[in-house]
Amino acid sequence: MVAAEGAALKDRLSELETKVGGISVAEFVENSSFKISLMAGKNGLDRVISRANVYADDDILDWVSPGEFLIMTELNARGWKRREWEAFASRGNELGLSAIGLKYNAENPKIPLYLRQIMDRLNFPLFIIPAEVPVADVAAEIFRQIFARQREILQRHEQLNCALQNCNLERRGVSGLLDIMEESLKLPLAFLATDYREPELRSGEQKVDENLLLQDALSELAEHGSPTLPRSAEVRIGNSRAWRLSVPVLIQNQSYGTLFCWSFWNRQDMLVLSVMEAVASNLALAMIQEYAVREVEIKHSSEIIEELLSDDRPSTAMDRAAVLKLRPNDDFCVILLKLEQVGETPESFDFYRYITTAIPWIKDVMEAHHLQGLLGQRQGYMEVILSRHGEKDDVILEKRLISFVQELILSLSARLPSSKLKLRSGVGRFHRGLENLRKSYAEAESSVQIGPRLMDDDIIVFDQLGIFKILIQKNIYEEIERFYHETLDPLLQYDAKKGTELIRTLDAYFENNSNINRTSEVLFTHYNTVLYRMERIREITGMDLNNPNDRLNLELALKVRKIYADAD
Numbered sequence: 001m002v003a004a005e006g007a008a009l010k011d012r013l014s015e016l017e018t019k020v021g022g023i024s025v026a027e028f029v030e031n032s033s034f035k036i037s038l039m040a041g042k043n044g045l046d047r048v049i050s051r052a053n054v055y056a057d058d059d060i061l062d063w064v065s066p067g068e069f070l071i072m073t074e075l076n077a078r079g080w081k082r083r084e085w086e087a088f089a090s091r092g093n094e095l096g097l098s099a100i101g102l103k104y105n106a107e108n109p110k111i112p113l114y115l116r117q118i119m120d121r122l123n124f125p126l127f128i129i130p131a132e133v134p135v136a137d138v139a140a141e142i143f144r145q146i147f148a149r150q151r152e153i154l155q156r157h158e159q160l161n162c163a164l165q166n167c168n169l170e171r172r173g174v175s176g177l178l179d180i181m182e183e184s185l186k187l188p189l190a191f192l193a194t195d196y197r198e199p200e201l202r203s204g205e206q207k208v209d210e211n212l213l214l215q216d217a218l219s220e221l222a223e224h225g226s227p228t229l230p231r232s233a234e235v236r237i238g239n240s241r242a243w244r245l246s247v248p249v250l251i252q253n254q255s256y257g258t259l260f261c262w263s264f265w266n267r268q269d270m271l272v273l274s275v276m277e278a279v280a281s282n283l284a285l286a287m288i289q290e291y292a293v294r295e296v297e298i299k300h301s302s303e304i305i306e307e308l309l310s311d312d313r314p315s316t317a318m319d320r321a322a323v324l325k326l327r328p329n330d331d332f333c334v335i336l337l338k339l340e341q342v343g344e345t346p347e348s349f350d351f352y353r354y355i356t357t358a359i360p361w362i363k364d365v366m367e368a369h370h371l372q373g374l375l376g377q378r379q380g381y382m383e384v385i386l387s388r389h390g391e392k393d394d395v396i397l398e399k400r401l402i403s404f405v406q407e408l409i410l411s412l413s414a415r416l417p418s419s420k421l422k423l424r425s426g427v428g429r430f431h432r433g434l435e436n437l438r439k440s441y442a443e444a445e446s447s448v449q450i451g452p453r454l455m456d457d458d459i460i461v462f463d464q465l466g467i468f469k470i471l472i473q474k475n476i477y478e479e480i481e482r483f484y485h486e487t488l489d490p491l492l493q494y495d496a497k498k499g500t501e502l503i504r505t506l507d508a509y510f511e512n513n514s515n516i517n518r519t520s521e522v523l524f525t526h527y528n529t530v531l532y533r534m535e536r537i538r539e540i541t542g543m544d545l546n547n548p549n550d551r552l553n554l555e556l557a558l559k560v561r562k563i564y565a566d567a568d
Contacts, residue, residue: 022050022067023145025099025125032141034133036101039111040119040126046243047098047125049146052139061088066096069142071135073103082114089118099125101138107131153271160184160275164282173286178202181279185261185272190217191249191283193257194226195350195357196415206264212237217260220246226255230273240264247276251284259283294356302376305383309438321434324374331388331430332373334440335405336381337412338448340422349417355382361411369404381448384408385437388430398463401427405459424448427461453562468559480560487557490540502540503558505533510555514545 026045029036038045050067053060055076064070070092077085092100100119102111109128119126129138160180167176178191182202190213191200199217201210216235224231231246242262249256259280261272304324307317318328326332339351355377362375362384376383386404391397405425413423426448428440443462451460454468462469470476491502505523509530512518520530534545543550 022048023149037128039128040116041124044123044125049098052142061091067098069099070097071101071138085115093122093124101127101129103129105131177282184275188213188262190260194255196354226258247280249280249283256284256287294359298377301374305376328434331432332437333386333430334428334444335384336426336444336448338424342420342422365408409458425459429463450563484557484560487553494540502537507558
C-alpha cells in the first residue's frame with residue numbers, strides 16, 4: 001500500500017514536471033517566426049510543448065514522450081482514412097503529445113472534415129505547416145523558444161535570489177517574501193501557514209477576488225491535505241478557468257504551510273515552479289527564525305515575571321525589569337488569558353505555538369491602545385503585564401483597559417482553529433510598584449478561574465465582582481467555608497437522604513427574584529410543590545425567607561457553593 005502511494009506521488013510529480021517544463025502551444029504559435037494555421041483542437045492550446053519530434057517511422061508512437069510536438073508530412077499519412085486517423089490521434093493523445101503539425105506540399109490542402117472533428121473532440125491541436133517552411137525549421141523554432149524560456153528562467157531566478165537574500169537580511173519576514181514572489185510572477189498567490197496566523201493573499205496583476213482564492217486553497221487542503229510534493233490542477237475561480245499550483249513549505253519533513261499560485265493564462269511554467277520552490281524554502285526559514293526569536297523573547301519575559309512574583313524575589317529582578325522599560329514605581333495590572341475547551345479539543349492544536357505566534361498580534365493591539373507592558377507565558381496562561389504609564393484619570397484608564405482586552409480577545413479568538421476553543425480573560429487591578437505585582441496577578445487569576453462560575457462573560461474584571469471580591473479572598477477561606485457548611489449542610493444532607501431538590505429549588509427561587517410562579521415554570525414543577533419545598537427549607541434551616549438577614553445568608557451561601565464548586 002505504501003509503495004503504491006509512493007509510486008502515485010512520483011507519477012504526479014513527473015506529470016507536473018512535464019507540464020511546466022516547456023512552453024504552451026499557444027505561446028509557440030504566438031511567438032513563431034513563421035505563420036502556422038490551427039485547423040482543430042483549439043481547446044487544447046494550453047498543452048505544454050517540452051520538445052519536438054519528427055515522424056520518421058511508422059512506429060513513431062512507440063518512441064514519443066509526453067509534451068512532444070509531432071511534425072508529420074502528408075506522405076506519412078498517405079492513404080489514411082478515418083479509422084487510421086482515429087487510432088493514431090487517440091493513441092497520441094493518450095501518450096500526452098502536445099500537438100500535431102501536418103505539412104502539405106500544396107498551398108491550400110483539403111483537410112478532411114472528419115479529421116477536424118476527431119481532433120476537436122480530443123482537444124488535441126492540429127496545425128498546418130506552410131509548404132515553404134522546412135520541417136527542420138519548425139523543430140528548430142520549438143527548441144529556440146524552449147531554450148529562450150530556460151534562459152529567461154535562469155536570469156529571473158538569479159534576480160529572485162538576490163531579492164530573497166536582501167529580504168532575509170532586512171528581516172522583512174513572511175509578508176516581505178510573498179511581496180517578492182508577487183512582484184516576480186505578477187500572479188495571484190496565497191500562503192496558508194500551519195500555525196495560527198491569518199492566510200496571506202496577493203491578487204497579482206489579475207486583481208481577482210482574494211476571497212475566491214482563499215476558498216479554493218482551503219478546499220484543496222480539505223480534500224487532499226497538505227502536499228508533500230508540488231501539485232497542479234485545473235480549477236474554476238469564479239467564472240474563470242485557472243491552473244492552480246500548490247507547493248509545500250517544508251524543512252526536514254516539518255510542514256510550515258502550503259504556498260499556492262494561480263495562472264489565468266492557462267500556463268504554469270518552470271519559472272513559476274522554480275520561484276515558488278525558492279520562496280517556499282525561504283518562508284520555512286523565516287518562520288523558524290520568527291519562532292526562535294519569539295521563544296527567546298517570551299522565555300526571557302516569563303522568567304522576569306516569575307522573579308517579580310516570587311516570594312524570595314532575586315535582587316536582580318528589578319534591574320532586569322528596568323531593561324524592559326518597566327519603571328519600578330509605576331502602577332501595574334495583570335491580565336491573564338486562559339484557553340478553555342468547549343467539547344473536545346482538536347488534537348492538532350499546539351497551545352505553546354499558538355502563544356508564540358500570538359506575540360505580534362498582542363503587541364499590535366497594545367500599540368493601537370497606546371499601552372506599554374510585558375508579555376509572558378506560565379502555567380497555561382498567556383500573561384500581559386500593563387503599566388499605567390502616566391494616565392491619571394481612573395475612568396479613562398478603565399475604559400482603555402476594557403477596550404484593549406475586548407479587542408485582544410477578538411483578535412486572538414478570530415485566529416483559533418476551532419469553535420471548540422474559547423478564550424477567557426481575568427483582569428486584576430492596578431497596584432503601585434512592581435513589588436505589588438503579585439496582588440494584581442492573584443486578582444486576575446481569581447477572576448479567570450472563579451469568575452466564570454458566577455457569570456458568563458469572556459472578560460472578567462476583578463474590580464467589577466462586587467462582594468465576590470471578598471468571598472474569593474484566600475486568607476478568609478476557612479471562615480467562608482465554615483459559614484457555607486453551617487448554612488447549607490442541613491439542606492444538602494436532607495437532599496442526599498430523601499432524594500429531594502431543595503437546594504436546586506432555593507437556587508432557582510433566588511435566580512428568579514423570589515417569584516414563585518417563575519420558579520415553578522423554570523423547574524417544570526407545580527406551584528404548590530414549590531410552596532411546599534420553600535416551607536420545608538424554612539423548617540430545616542430555621543431561616544425565614546421574609547427576614548432580610550436570613551435571605552442574605554442563604555443567597556450568599558449558594559454563591560459560595562458556586563465559587564467553590566468542590567466544597568461539598
